[in-house]
Amino acid sequence: MARKCKCAITGEIGTVDTFIKIGSKYYKSQEIYDAEQKKKQSYKKLIDYICREFLGYGNGQPFPPILPKKIKELSFYSNEVILETFKECANDIHYWIEHKQFSNEYGRISYIFTIVKGRIADVAKQEKRKAALNDRVKSSVIECDDLSLIGSKQHGKDISRFLSDDEF
Numbered sequence: 001m002a003r004k005c006k007c008a009i010t011g012e013i014g015t016v017d018t019f020i021k022i023g024s025k026y027y028k029s030q031e032i033y034d035a036e037q038k039k040k041q042s043y044k045k046l047i048d049y050i051c052r053e054f055l056g057y058g059n060g061q062p063f064p065p066i067l068p069k070k071i072k073e074l075s076f077y078s079n080e081v082i083l084e085t086f087k088e089c090a091n092d093i094h095y096w097i098e099h100k101q102f103s104n105e106y107g108r109i110s111y112i113f114t115i116v117k118g119r120i121a122d123v124a125k126q127e128k129r130k131a132a133l134n135d136r137v138k139s140s141v142i143e144c145d146d147l148s149l150i151g152s153k154q155h156g157k158d159i160s161r162f163l164s165d166d167e168f
Helices: 030-053 066-073 079-088 090-099 105-139
Strands: 004-006 013-015 020-022 025-027
Touching: 020 030, 025 030, 030 066, 030 079, 066 105, 079 090, 079 105, 090 105
Parallel strands: none
Antiparallel strands: 004 013, 020 025
């Protein structure tokens, strides 16, 4: 009898026979584990981009604790959409960071996120349109196997191949 275990991501209960063990934890499937790792990588990219591009932080310098809280306020959107929004608003953010005086880091981060919040819905709609277009393109692609049937002669009721040359 297999031992019971719990998925570290979803919290579902199963057996060690059906779940996959990676490291010291069990996961429901490899796909769930891969999706979680991708999500963590995109979150790390987002924090790194904000710290380097707008706050001027270097390697090993701890980021301000308000940053994850502000990102969590935008948790309705994926990390990829948030990052794309930051990239699109980079010129505006740089302009206001240079031309406005902030009393502390909290004020600067709040101002940056206010700019992003004003633009993120448009970027999300744009990303959604791109995804829908890609799905349409993928669904309309014709497989090469299907093309091999075009122009091939059907040998259904044609008996001429059984006749000898003198019978024609």
